[in-house]
Amino acid sequence: MTSEQLNEIYQRLFERFGPQHWWPGETQFEIIVGAILTQNTNWANVEKAISTLKAANLLCPRRLYEIEIEKLAELIRPAGYYNIKARRLKNFLAWLFENHDGQLNNLNEIPTDLLRRELLEIKGVGRETADSILLYALNRPVFVVDAYTARIMTRHGLIDTDADYEQIRELFQSNLDEETQLFNEYHALLVRVGKEFCKPKPKCEDCPLNRLPHTVETQYL
DNA sequence: GACCAGGCACATC
DNA sequence: GATGTGCATGGT
Numbered sequence: 001m002t003s004e005q006l007n008e009i010y011q012r013l014f015e016r017f018g019p020q021h022w023w024p025g026e027t028q029f030e031i032i033v034g035a036i037l038t039q040n041t042n043w044a045n046v047e048k049a050i051s052t053l054k055a056a057n058l059l060c061p062r063r064l065y066e067i068e069i070e071k072l073a074e075l076i077r078p079a080g081y082y083n084i085k086a087r088r089l090k091n092f093l094a095w096l097f098e099n100h101d102g103q104l105n106n107l108n109e110i111p112t113d114l115l116r117r118e119l120l121e122i123k124g125v126g127r128e129t130a131d132s133i134l135l136y137a138l139n140r141p142v143f144v145v146d147a148y149t150a151r152i153m154t155r156h157g158l159i160d161t162d163a164d165y166e167q168i169r170e171l172f173q174s175n176l177d178e179e180t181q182l183f184n185e186y187h188a189l190l191v192r193v194g195k196e197f198c199k200p201k202p203k204c205e206d207c208p209l210n211r212l213p214h215t216v217e218t219q220y221l
Numbered sequence: 222g223a224c225c226a227g228g229c230a231c232a233t234c
Numbered sequence: 235g236a237t238g239t240g241c242a243t244g245g246t
Contacts (some may be wrong), residue, residue, distance in 0.1 A: 039228040045244055046227090080243040084229085126229050146227050191227055200225075 001158050003175040008207060010182075013189035016208040019189035022135035025050075028104050030136040031060055035129050036088050037079040048078035061102050065093040088124025095122050104137075112140045127165045135187070141180045143172040144187045148194030155198060157211060 002143065024043075025031040037046045040174040052075050053059050058067060064119070073086035093102075095118070100106040107115060112134065119130035141147060145168045153159040174184060197207035204210060 038226085040226065041228085041242085042226040042244070044226090045242095046246085080226090080244060081228090081241045084241055084245080088229085119231090124229065132227080144227085148227070187227090194227085219231065 001175070003079050005158070005177045006172065009178075010186050010189070012208045014185065015212075017189055017192050019185060020192055022188035023132075027059070028137045029061055032090065032092065032133050033064075035083055035137070036124065037076060037094065037130040039079050039081070039085070039088075039129060046079050048060065052076070052078070054150055060071075061093060062155065064089065064095055065102065067138060073089075073130060084124070084164070088122075092125060096199040099113070107138060112142065116142065127169075131169070134221075135183055139180050140184055141178045143169050143176070143183045145169050146171075146187070146191065148198060149190050151186070152190060152194055152198045152209070157179055 023031045023034065025034050033053065034046055034050060037049055053064075058064055058072075058075070058214060062070070067091055069086050072089065073082045074080050076085055076089075080083060096104070098100055099118070110118070115138070116130055116134060118126050119133060120127065120164075131142045131144045134142040135144050145165050150159075150163070150168060150200070152163045153168065154163070159171065163171075172183075176186070193208065197203070197204050197209075
């Protein structure tokens with residue numbers, strides 16, 4: 001897997017789909033909330049929960065920090081796993097208020113690698129959630145790996161089927177220019193093509209990544 | 222009705 | 235370290 005191949009994949013995706021305008025959220029905090037709510041969950045369901053929070057004027061750190069967890073759980077119900085996700089949102093806010101004065105702006109001074117370690121210590125914030133927050137909410141050049149990324153790359157025979165999260169992230173980060181905008185668009189494009197073509201039971205014939213270098217036959221492994 | 226969706230923590234071996 | 239399981243809603 002070379003830097004040229006990774007850049008070619010990006011070019012093909014961008015030419016086919018164009019800019020994806022990620023993350024679909026208006027504020028830093030909305031992006032963070034979305035990153036937690038979308039864990040193993042369809043984005044359409046997350047949008048319902050976000051709309052409810054927005055309508056209740058709760059999409060701000062202070063008010064979400066102060067609301068009772070039971071009320072929060074009920075409000076985010078459409079996003080699924082609502083009890084556990086309410087706890088995870090509370091865990092993030094506890095960290096923000098107890099360590100950084102409740103101000104997202106205070107995170108700007110922290111080096112990316114240190115901030116990533118801090119985020120990963122929050123119960124309910126794993127690698128993908130932490131990296132999504134870093135890239136899309138905090139504009140740090142961190143490549144986000146998700147289920148689509150891994151599935152696309154393995155199905156094309158471009159990485160080992162047993163490659164773990166950090167190995168896949170390393171592959172992208174070390175072979176691409178370390179630019180926030182490139183990582184942003186690249187991940188969004190992988191999700192875009194993954195939703196349409198790289199499903200568990202795929203219909204890959206018209207995928208723009210077809211024969212790069214895989215063949216249609218190898219996709220059905 | 223089965224399957225899937227932009228994960229994660231925890232138990233167990 | 236690898237593998238299995240609970241968490242839950244809504245769309246196809």
